[in-house]
Amino acid sequence: MGDAQGCGTQEGARVSRVRSRQTQRERSDATVDDLVRAARALFAEDGYAATSLEAICDRAGVSKGALYHHFSSKRDVFRVVYEREQEHLSEVVRGAAAKEAERPWEAVFEGCRAFLEASLDPQVQRITQLDAPGALGWEGMRELSGNCLELTRLGVARAVESGAIPARPVDPLTFLLYGALGESALAIARAKDQPAALAETVAELRTLFDALARG
């Protein structure tokens, strides 16, 4: 102790541990939030395997006892971090799709574009694309509600129902699209000329959407 004082509440920074005169709920929520912020910062920077729970606890300014009081395992901590990440991505996608509410297929396109752009961040990629599959497994990734895959499925379903694209089963196109975007984001982020790579990919996506709309 002694170096765990001060410093406000900025993104993932070490946090004050003075929590007297609070309701239990407030204490718990604040502790969980500190832990998740710290975990997100370290998972994003160093990756899941290279991040120790002790490092997370140090950064959050709490003990391992506190962590294990609120989480059941390292995997559980990551699950919550992943959920938050998905919720954030979902909001971005929803916002973009909302601008084309009357044209369902265009809404999907704008959602895809937004997902792609938001997924260019190496930290987001580390969590959602690189570490999540191994740490959570496919089932673990999908058993949380309100994620981007569900949004995509919903968008495709609406496009089919409205007749914006020819009738077809929804799932195959959903997964094809979702996988295409994830891998593309990884590739674009590693490209020499990143803006050009993004523009080319969006253009290709545009071609693809137009082609699918024509049947």
Add this chain to the structure above:
Amino acid sequence: MGDAQGCGTQEGARVSRVRSRQTQRERSDATVDDLVRAARALFAEDGYAATSLEAICDRAGVSKGALYHHFSSKRDVFRVVYEREQEHLSEVVRGAAAKEAERPWEAVFEGCRAFLEASLDPQVQRITQLDAPGALGWEGMRELSGNCLELTRLGVARAVESGAIPARPVDPLTFLLYGALGESALAIARAKDQPAALAETVAELRTLFDALARG
């Protein structure tokens, strides 16, 4: 010892350790092969994180000293397993594409279908789709030669050059396709009716290929 005898050389099974009267090259190759086989079996069944090097050594019938003589780390062992898996997938894809050698775009389609079908195996998925990204990272996955991504890129390039599909930059479509197939394979393998899901996805892929060919 005592239980490490007999039993031939079937897939990943424990292997005899009697290696007298051999050239060093033969000894090394055999040991490496035993280790890689054992590692592939355990990684595929239990996953990367849940597989210990000691378990791999036990199964291969060698010591940790032997493993570290031939590999530099656990990650290095996985890298070689991943490479073998990619080589196998590549052969399958190449074989399928060869049947449509005169129609470049059809060759890509058949290659994709073959890749998809070969990637339905949960053990293949565990290694190539779930664990590889986290264990090797994006760069680590791509710095090996002769993999499926390169095949896809080559196929798309030929399709463009031959005029089978409209001119476009090769990389975006390559990554879109590659990602689409990987995610789809994961989804199909978890579907209730797996053959139906595969058929639907292949049909969707067919639609997509036709649409792209028309421009």
Add this chain to the structure above:
DNA sequence: GGAAAAACATACTGACAGTATGTAAAGTAC
């Protein structure tokens, strides 16, 4: 046949996920 190097094997170390147990703060009943 003997030195050198390759191919192992064995014993150990440090890091870390998870557990067991103890303590202080908040909630609850009276």
Add this chain to the structure above:
DNA sequence: GTACTTTACATACTGTCAGTATGTTTTTCC
């Protein structure tokens, strides 16, 4: 407000495992 319970932590420990250090056996090559 006091006694009791529960929640929210903290500390100390354990088992496992990746990686290392060092020793031994087997080939190679002169």
